[in-house]
Amino acid sequence: MIGKIGYTTSQAxxxxxxxxxxxxxxxxxxxxxxxxxxxxxxxxxxxxxxCALDIIGVVFENGNxxxxxxxxxxxxxxxxxxxxIKYIAYRPLLVSHETQYLKKSADLWAYCV
Numbered sequence: 001m002i003g004k005i006g007y008t009t010s011q012a013x014x015x016x017x018x019x020x021x022x023x024x025x026x027x028x029x030x031x032x033x034x035x036x037x038x039x040x041x042x043x044x045x046x047x048x049x050x051c052a053l054d055i056i057g058v059v060f061e062n063g064n065x066x067x068x069x070x071x072x073x074x075x076x077x078x079x080x081x082x083x084x085i086k087y088i089a090y091r092p093l094l095v096s097h098e099t100q101y102l103k104k105s106a107d108l109w110a111y112c113v
Contacts, residue, residue, distance in 0.1 A: 008101035033058070043080035047072045059085055059104045081109060 044052070052073040055062025065073075073081060085105040089098045 043076060043084055046076040046080060055081075055108065056088070058108050059101055060088070065108065065112070073109070073112045078109060081105065 030057060047055075048069075051066075051069035054065050054069045055073055058065050082105065085101065086098075089095065089101040089105075094101065
């Protein structure tokens with residue numbers, strides 16, 4: 001497991017919820033390409049909010065995932081999963097650890113499939 005990066009799990013959870021809300025309501029400020037916005041909207045519709053938070057918890061913290069959420073992740077598809085994780089990982093507060101997050105994302109995908 002990757003060690004903590006200097007803030008508590010609850011602080012990290014709050015950051016991700018805020019990022020998700022901002023990205024959901026103001027996607028044009030973060031994504032320039034209309035196709036990427038469409039993919040973002042399409043991907044978010046494929047997964048339950050609780051599972052989305054669990055997936056974020058696994059990739060960006062040290063959370064756990066249920067079999068049901070693994071099923072949602074696989075149903076979401078690899079392209080959607082990779083796109084959403086890269087989208088979040090590239091935020092200014094997180095980009096310095098992007099490589100670690102992408103590895104954890106790939107490990108999660110391998111575990112779920």
